[in-house]
Amino acid sequence: MIKNILFLAILSFTSITHAEQLSSFNSKNVAFPEVLFVSNEKAITVLAAKPSYPMKAAQDHICGSVIVGVLIGLDGKVADTKVIHSSNSEILDGAAVFTAKKNIYKKLFIEQEGIKYQTEVAYNFSYPNPSECK
Numbered sequence: 001m002i003k004n005i006l007f008l009a010i011l012s013f014t015s016i017t018h019a020e021q022l023s024s025f026n027s028k029n030v031a032f033p034e035v036l037f038v039s040n041e042k043a044i045t046v047l048a049a050k051p052s053y054p055m056k057a058a059q060d061h062i063c064g065s066v067i068v069g070v071l072i073g074l075d076g077k078v079a080d081t082k083v084i085h086s087s088n089s090e091i092l093d094g095a096a097v098f099t100a101k102k103n104i105y106k107k108l109f110i111e112q113e114g115i116k117y118q119t120e121v122a123y124n125f126s127y128p129n130p131s132e133c134k
Helices: 055-059 090-100
Strands: 004-007 045-047 064-072 078-085 108-110 113-125
Touching (some): 055 090, 078 090, 090 113
Parallel strands (some): 004 113
Antiparallel strands (some): 108 113
């Protein structure tokens, strides 16, 4: 019986989502190898947390994009996270993971049995004027 499912999703978080980066995702490089089934449907968020730009990163004009792989548990809460694409800034990567862990997703079932599944969330930390970024 299938217990896990992989969802490739582009989630909308106002202007901070960097959806274009998700288009280059290679489904053979999944963050959580225990996921057994691949689907092209989108994960549905029940609660989508909004990230805060870390104060230290803002002061230092650090910008970047982070893609976080999220394993969603049977209860719809985040069971695990992994940085799939780093911003090359520990501060921004940490803020993205911290935010991704707060998301809550719709529970999924196959034949009335709850399943774990994976999605990816992209965060873009930048200034209105990109030339201000280091």
